[in-house]
Amino acid sequence: MYSNILDTVKTSSDREELLSEINQIKTAFYESAKNLEDVLKSKVRSFFAEAIRQQIQEGADLEKYFSGLVKALNGLDEVKLEVALELTYEEIEAISNWINKSTGGKTLISFDVKPNILGGATVSFKGKYFDGSLLKILDKTLEESRDALIKQIYLQK
Amino acid sequence: MKNYKYYLDKTGEIGYVKRVVHSIAYVEGLPNAVSKEVVLFECGAQGLILSLLDNFIEVLLISSVPVKVGESVARTGEQLTVPLSEELLGSIVSPLVLSLSGEEIVAKPKEKRPVDNEPISILGRTEIKLPFETGVKIVDLMVPLGKGQRELVIGDRKTGKTLFLMQAMLSQSRLNTICVYSAIGKRQQELESVIDFMEENKILSSSVVVATGSADPAGLIYLTPYTAMTIAEYFRDLGRDVLIIMDDLTAHASYYREISLLARRFPGRSSYPGDIFYMHAKLLERAGCFENGTITALPVAESAMGDLTGYIQSNLMAMTDGHIFFDIDRYNRGIRPAINPFLSVTRVGMAAQSPLVRDLNRHLSSFLVHMEEVREFMHFGAEVSDSLKSTLNLGIRVDEFLHQEQLSIVPVNIAIFLLGAIWGGFAKDIDKDKLRTEYDRIFQKYSNVTQFRQFVDSLILGSPSFNDLVQKISKQEGAFSLQ
Numbered sequence: 300m301y302s303n304i305l306d307t308v309k310t311s312s313d314r315e316e317l318l319s320e321i322n323q324i325k326t327a328f329y330e331s332a333k334n335l336e337d338v339l340k341s342k343v344r345s346f347f348a349e350a351i352r353q354q355i356q357e358g359a360d361l362e363k364y365f366s367g368l369v370k371a372l373n374g375l376d377e378v379k380l381e382v383a384l385e386l387t388y389e390e391i392e393a394i395s396n397w398i399n400k401s402t403g404g405k406t407l408i409s410f411d412v413k414p415n416i417l418g419g420a421t422v423s424f425k426g427k428y429f430d431g432s433l434l435k436i437l438d439k440t441l442e443e444s445r446d447a448l449i450k451q452i453y454l455q456k
Numbered sequence: 457m458k459n460y461k462y463y464l465d466k467t468g469e470i471g472y473v474k475r476v477v478h479s480i481a482y483v484e485g486l487p488n489a490v491s492k493e494v495v496l497f498e499c500g501a502q503g504l505i506l507s508l509l510d511n512f513i514e515v516l517l518i519s520s521v522p523v524k525v526g527e528s529v530a531r532t533g534e535q536l537t538v539p540l541s542e543e544l545l546g547s548i549v550s551p552l553v554l555s556l557s558g559e560e561i562v563a564k565p566k567e568k569r570p571v572d573n574e575p576i577s578i579l580g581r582t583e584i585k586l587p588f589e590t591g592v593k594i595v596d597l598m599v600p601l602g603k604g605q606r607e608l609v610i611g612d613r614k615t616g617k618t619l620f621l622m623q624a625m626l627s628q629s630r631l632n633t634i635c636v637y638s639a640i641g642k643r644q645q646e647l648e649s650v651i652d653f654m655e656e657n658k659i660l661s662s663s664v665v666v667a668t669g670s671a672d673p674a675g676l677i678y679l680t681p682y683t684a685m686t687i688a689e690y691f692r693d694l695g696r697d698v699l700i701i702m703d704d705l706t707a708h709a710s711y712y713r714e715i716s717l718l719a720r721r722f723p724g725r726s727s728y729p730g731d732i733f734y735m736h737a738k739l740l741e742r743a744g745c746f747e748n749g750t751i752t753a754l755p756v757a758e759s760a761m762g763d764l765t766g767y768i769q770s771n772l773m774a775m776t777d778g779h780i781f782f783d784i785d786r787y788n789r790g791i792r793p794a795i796n797p798f799l800s801v802t803r804v805g806m807a808a809q810s811p812l813v814r815d816l817n818r819h820l821s822s823f824l825v826h827m828e829e830v831r832e833f834m835h836f837g838a839e840v841s842d843s844l845k846s847t848l849n850l851g852i853r854v855d856e857f858l859h860q861e862q863l864s865i866v867p868v869n870i871a872i873f874l875l876g877a878i879w880g881g882f883a884k885d886i887d888k889d890k891l892r893t894e895y896d897r898i899f900q901k902y903s904n905v906t907q908f909r910q911f912v913d914s915l916i917l918g919s920p921s922f923n924d925l926v927q928k929i930s931k932q933e934g935a936f937s938l939q
Contacts (some may be wrong), residue, residue, distance in 0.1 A: 379470075423470040423485070423528075425485070425487065426469050426470060426471060426484075426485035426486050426487040427468060427469060427470070427487070428464055428467075428468050428469055428470035428530075429468065430464070430465055435465070
């Protein structure tokens with residue numbers, strides 16, 4: 300029922316945006332029909348406005364429709380990623396597709412930009428944590444080859 | 457303790473704070489967390505897992521660092537342990553065994569022990585055999601204690617409980633006992649006065665103070681007596697006798713109630729949680745007389761308007777081996793220390809005393825009861841016979857004898873000796889106003905004159921009963937003048 304809408308939600312900020320749009324529509328819906336149309340035209344993204352208009356045409360119970368949509372949105376799993384740089388839309392889409400394929404269901408991505416990790420990413424999902432950052436790789440390499448590096452520096456002197 | 461990132465990599469598990477309610481944080485994630493495990497927040501704060509709910513983990517915050525919603529949390533995979541070594545002696549530490557400013561105290565820990573340890577079973581325990589001297593005459597003679605006893609110190613605010621505890625610490629530290637003082641959510645001023653006393657009397661070097669102030673987080677205050685007991689157990693296992701003071705457990709119960717109510721535990725009597733008896737009983741069960749050494753516990757309870765029947769007060773009375781009651785009425789009448797010997801109880805301490813002390817205790821108790829009756833009788837304006845006159849006269853001498861200046865200690869032998877002398881008629885002709893000076897002079901003589909001390913000690917050692925002692929003192933008074 301909501302798959303066409305849920306497909307457009309890839310990140311947790313997408314979800315927040317959609318939840319805010321739902322709130323605006325719900326508020327406008329109880330005021331006047333003109334108000335609702337204004338909101339659908341100016342404050343809601345076109346794909347979502349179209350989906351709402353279709354529901355109205357079909358005479359669906361909008362209260363039920365919205366509560367179901369909010370429940371579905373809040374029930375989505377979330378993967379938290381810490382990355383060094385801001386990601387482009389294409390990169391987010393690629394990551395999202397890969398994660399959905401790996402987890403076998405719809406999963407949102409929550410991004411946090413932390414330049415101090417230098418590169419790569421840290422991933423946390425359902426309480427599990429994996430550090431695939433460049434910082435960790437460098438730390439580990441430095442730890443492992445500290446003695447050799449110190450020796451080399453002394454030899455060069 | 458290592459940093460947040462270390463534990464995050466080690467356990468590979470992460471959680472996020474969803475809600476913070478005062479000293480409780482609700483965390484989502486950490487799928488393999490276990491109860492009582494320590495967790496570390498990204499901001500550096502520490503927490504202790506209280507319980508595992510369906511969607512959340514309930515974490516008790518034990519640091520004063522503020523925790524925000526959304527903050528990440530890592531498991532440590534460890535129970536709360538504290539580093540221990542002899543370096544602790546002479547230090548004032550927080551329940552996490554850090555200095556009060558948060559620095560490490562134990563640079564080279566010999567071992568780490570969990571704060572919430574299981575008490576030793578009955579097989580590792582022995583009978584209480586040795587007397588425990590507090591240096592307070594009325595306690596040492598009327599409600600004597602034994603090493604390894606758990607004696608509740610109970611009374612209203614400002615009736616001299618802490619002063620008595622300081623006297624006991626001073627007396628015990630001179631007998632080579634390690635003192636562990638746990639100040640539970642105390643005001644800064646109160647704590648400073650105890651520490652100043654310990655420094656002035658050079659007892660801090662053989663003591664450890666585990667302190668939390670009233671501004672500390674409830675979780676940290678809750679841990680105070682547990683850490684103190686863990687430190688006491690460490691020194692006991694080194695073969696030392698330890699005195700642990702928990703000042704006070706009514707405050708501890710209040711903080712535990714605060715935590716439990718915030719964690720939505722079902723409130724019981726006076727809103728305390730149902731396991732408050734268990735919490736305190738388990739703590740006090742860790743003290744006692746063991747094969748390695750002894751832990752004598754003096755927990756403190758504050759009563760209101762002299763009422764001993766409060767929930768926590770009666771709980772503590774039920775789980776200790778007696779109590780010393782500081783009576784507000786006696787305090788208001790100017791009696792110092794304000795201990796009420798008739799309402800105080802010692803359950804195992806008497807067995808640890810010599811036959812002489814037991815006999816003296818019987819004589820003194822029945823005499824004081826008789827004195828109370830005579831005084832009541834005198835209210836009717838009855839004519840006084842010669843025998844009553846002499847009883848009243850002796851009563852005045854005994855009352856003055858039992859009076860003790862704040863923070864002064866009196867060795868038990870000289871107290872027994874002097875009481876024997878008073879019983880035998882010494883001081884019967886001395887003016888009431890001069891009695892205290894006279895008694896003090898004798899106590900000083902015992903401390904300063906070795907020959908006199910040896911004489912008193914040998915006399916007491918050779919006297920099987922109080923009557924025998926009184927006779928010996930009366931006979932020898934001429935030969936060895938008290939003057």
